[in-house]
Amino acid sequence: MKNPQLRLPFFFLLLFFPLSTSSNPTTILFTTLGRSRYGFDIFSVPFTFSSSSSCLHSISIEHHNELQLTDGVSVNYNGFFPSNSSSLLYISERNGYCNVYLDHLSLPQSSPLRREALQLPSRLQSPLLPTPSSSSAFRSPPPISMKDRPSLISGDRLIYVSTHEPSGSPRQSWVAVYSTHLPTGRTRRLTPSGVADFSPAVSPSGRWTAVASSGARGWSGEVEELSTDIYVFHTRDGSARTKLIEHAGWPCWAEDSTLYFHRRGSDGWYSVYRATITVGSTLSVASVDRITPPGFHAFTPAASVGAPGIVAVATRRSASKFRHIELIDLRGGSNVYVEVTRPIAPYSHHLNPFISPDASRIGYHRCRGGGNGNPALLLENIKSPSPEIFSLFRIDGSFPSFSHDGARIAYVGLPGVYVVNSDGSGGPREIFSGNAFPTAWDWKRKGVIYTSHGPEFASESTRVDIISITLPEEDDDDENSQPIVKKLTTGGENNAFPSPSPDGKWVVFRSGRSGHKNLYIMDAVEGDSAALRRLTEGPWSDTMCNWSPDGEWIAFASDRDNPGSGSFAIYMIHPNGTGLRKVVHSGDGGRTNHPWFSPDSKSLAFTSDYAGVSAEPISNPHHYQPYGEIFTVKIDGSDIRRLTHNSFEDGTPTWAPFFLEPSDVAESLQGMERCLFDDCHWLTIQAQLKQLTPAKGC
Numbered sequence: 134m135k136n137p138q139l140r141l142p143f144f145f146l147l148l149f150f151p152l153s154t155s156s157n158p159t160t161i162l163f164t165t166l167g168r169s170r171y172g173f174d175i176f177s178v179p180f181t182f183s184s185s186s187s188c189l190h191s192i193s194i195e196h197h198n199e200l201q202l203t204d205g206v207s208v209n210y211n212g213f214f215p216s217n218s219s220s221l222l223y224i225s226e227r228n229g230y231c232n233v234y235l236d237h238l239s240l241p242q243s244s245p246l247r248r249e250a251l252q253l254p255s256r257l258q259s260p261l262l263p264t265p266s267s268s269s270a271f272r273s274p275p276p277i278s279m280k281d282r283p284s285l286i287s288g289d290r291l292i293y294v295s296t297h298e299p300s301g302s303p304r305q306s307w308v309a310v311y312s313t314h315l316p317t318g319r320t321r322r323l324t325p326s327g328v329a330d331f332s333p334a335v336s337p338s339g340r341w342t343a344v345a346s347s348g349a350r351g352w353s354g355e356v357e358e359l360s361t362d363i364y365v366f367h368t369r370d371g372s373a374r375t376k377l378i379e380h381a382g383w384p385c386w387a388e389d390s391t392l393y394f395h396r397r398g399s400d401g402w403y404s405v406y407r408a409t410i411t412v413g414s415t416l417s418v419a420s421v422d423r424i425t426p427p428g429f430h431a432f433t434p435a436a437s438v439g440a441p442g443i444v445a446v447a448t449r450r451s452a453s454k455f456r457h458i459e460l461i462d463l464r465g466g467s468n469v470y471v472e473v474t475r476p477i478a479p480y481s482h483h484l485n486p487f488i489s490p491d492a493s494r495i496g497y498h499r500c501r502g503g504g505n506g507n508p509a510l511l512l513e514n515i516k517s518p519s520p521e522i523f524s525l526f527r528i529d530g531s532f533p534s535f536s537h538d539g540a541r542i543a544y545v546g547l548p549g550v551y552v553v554n555s556d557g558s559g560g561p562r563e564i565f566s567g568n569a570f571p572t573a574w575d576w577k578r579k580g581v582i583y584t585s586h587g588p589e590f591a592s593e594s595t596r597v598d599i600i601s602i603t604l605p606e607e608d609d610d611d612e613n614s615q616p617i618v619k620k621l622t623t624g625g626e627n628n629a630f631p632s633p634s635p636d637g638k639w640v641v642f643r644s645g646r647s648g649h650k651n652l653y654i655m656d657a658v659e660g661d662s663a664a665l666r667r668l669t670e671g672p673w674s675d676t677m678c679n680w681s682p683d684g685e686w687i688a689f690a691s692d693r694d695n696p697g698s699g700s701f702a703i704y705m706i707h708p709n710g711t712g713l714r715k716v717v718h719s720g721d722g723g724r725t726n727h728p729w730f731s732p733d734s735k736s737l738a739f740t741s742d743y744a745g746v747s748a749e750p751i752s753n754p755h756h757y758q759p760y761g762e763i764f765t766v767k768i769d770g771s772d773i774r775r776l777t778h779n780s781f782e783d784g785t786p787t788w789a790p791f792f793l794e795p796s797d798v799a800e801s802l803q804g805m806e807r808c809l810f811d812d813c814h815w816l817t818i819q820a821q822l823k824q825l826t827p828a829k830g831c
């Protein structure tokens with residue numbers, strides 16, 4: 134073993150916290166799709182525009198003067214300039230939770246160097262809402278929730294989205310708009326109960342707030358477009374709520390009588406639209422114009438009172454595989470498009486633009502790229518809602534599981550199976566190069582990991598087999614010692630999701646050998662040819678099984694309520710085939726998956742759409758299942774608790790009987806390519822597209 138001294142703390146903990154006592158703190162570890170690639174920082178670039186009457190209007194972007202405005206360490210996104218560009222409001226995920234920050238920037242007036250803003254000693258950063266350690270006298274919402282889309286009005290009132298209040302019904306988003314008076318912390322919910330409001334935008338006068346809302350209609354599982362409508366209400370108290378525009382998202386105001394938004398048209402393209410509004414005691418729409426034509430996607434518009442007729446948008450065009458920011462000049466007879474980010478960073482996705490009210494800068498976020506000396510995280514600590522019960526981490530990998538002494542973690546890379554020390558030392562080692570999922574360690578035989586080899590999300594007849602991988606002994610210093618791979622199933626009929634019994638004798642798994650995916654139990658050492666018993670039977674899919682540490686139960690996900698529908702609930706059954714019962718479901722059409730028992734066998738961690746989607750999916754990189762959050766539930770189905778709050782896809786939790794100190798663990802091996810994430814897969818660019826309209830100078 135390479136780092137014996139680093140293993141000691143885990144032994145220590147095991148000695149002091151015997152596994153049989155339920156009150157000892159434990160650890161939950163889960164996966165977030167693409168997260169380790171999201172080194173988001175907020176950048177901005179100055180621009181000027183002229184408006185002489187004698188020639189065409191023109192816009193000039195100072196591409197060489199792009200500045201990084203945020204810290205280069207945290208995940209920072211969705212910026213907003215409250216007044217001019219001397220301060221920046223944004224979302225930051227740092228120290229294990231999400232908060233709204235306000236930075237005071239001293240931007241250089243002329244010819245700034247790139248990144249100069251970062252080096253300024255006068256830079257002040259402050260979280261605007263309570264932190265997990267701040268006093269409870271502050272009457273703001275509890276710190277652990279997702280915050281998003283902040284606006285600051287009158288210098289001291291923050292309007293933003295938060296997920297801290299349960300929606301009250303399964304599969305209804307917890308996203309609602311709140312207003313917090315910063316000096317007192319007094320917070321008011323502006324969204325009616327039972328409703329989800331996304332993407333709030335405050336009008337220039339501050340009087341109105343527009344949101345993208347699904348109203349009382351709820352959510353029916355959409356993962357691309359949420360089919361929202363734009364509602365407006367009084368920013369003051371949420372009153373006079375009115376549906377303004379059907380089928381519209383991401384509102385932004387140029388003035389109180391002009392609102393831009395995006396919509397995916399029946400032609401398949403995302404386009405930006407402008408609504409002209411009649412302002413009275415309520416608002417009504419006088420007209421709606423489509424601003425961007427079919428042929429490319431334009432979305433997440435941003436306007437500025439200081440730049441009437443100029444709109445910033447994100448686009449996907451055939452000229453680039455990346456999402457870029459452009460300005461659209463609507464002041465002439467025809468729209469003129471001006472590229473903002475492609476000349477600066479052509480091979481990065483740029484998201485969610487914003488313009489300063491004085492129309493001097495355009496902001497956006499993108500991955501900052503590597504080379505800044507910040508180590509990638511193997512384990513990112515997330516603030517636990519119950520720190521006395523478990524610490525909470527996300528891992529840079531999928532389907533993690535701990536070895537039973539807590540010293541090592543196995544995970545899959547799709548492809549590849551990896552093992553890494555829990556303290557990150559030595560970096561990950563690939564122990565199997567094929568595509569495999571998930572991972573589970575044998576309880577008795579040290580260094581034995583079960584997985585299944587083959588494609589995931591495949592049909593019953595697909596060749597997938599369960600294998601065990603035996604790692605070389607830890608004191609084996611022979612560099613050439615290789616893991617021993619043994620195939621435990623023989624038929625190849627989609628045998629997957631192995632989970633061993635605590636006595637080390639059996640493995641439960643799902644198999645498509647009957648034509649349907651059901652659960653079977655086989656001999657852990659010799660496989661299905663030595664001993665095989667069928668555990669469940671029926672024309673549906675039983676899968677993702679997990680054997681309880683006390684040996685009494687096997688939890689699994691099943692679509693037996695509605696076979697083939699894609700809707701999964703979590704069930705439990707005794708290993709002898711009795712006692713079948715449903716534990717938890719998020720409702721008709723819902724998805725509750727990947728159950729994993731707590732060390733005391735009394736609860737399950739799982740991933741689910743129970744809290745719906747927390748942001749317009751198009752405002753993020755691609756997520757197959759943007760609703761995925763991690764929850765726990767008692768095995769009697771009571772006490773459902775939400776552990777994660779974000780707009781990303783969280784999944785595949787594991788729950789271990791020891792306590793990892795709640796702090797980040799860096800990956801000691803570097804060099805992994807950062808910033809490699811996909812844009813939303815449904816933003817497909819068809820052939821035969823219009824080229825950019827070149828900007829004409831005067």
Ligand SMILES: *[C@@H]1O[C@H](CO)[C@@H](O)[C@H](O)[C@H]1NC(C)=O
Pocket residue numbers: 216217218219
């Ligand atoms: C920007 O706005 C702030 C706050 O309103 C003000 O104090 C500051 O002087 C302004 N800066 C510039 C360059 O206009």
Ligand SMILES: *[C@@H]1O[C@H](CO)[C@@H](O)[C@H](O)[C@H]1NC(C)=O
Pocket residue numbers: 685707708709710711
């Ligand atoms: C099946 O297993 C459960 C849990 O161990 C036990 O309580 C029950 O008596 C068993 N039933 C049969 C028929 O063996």
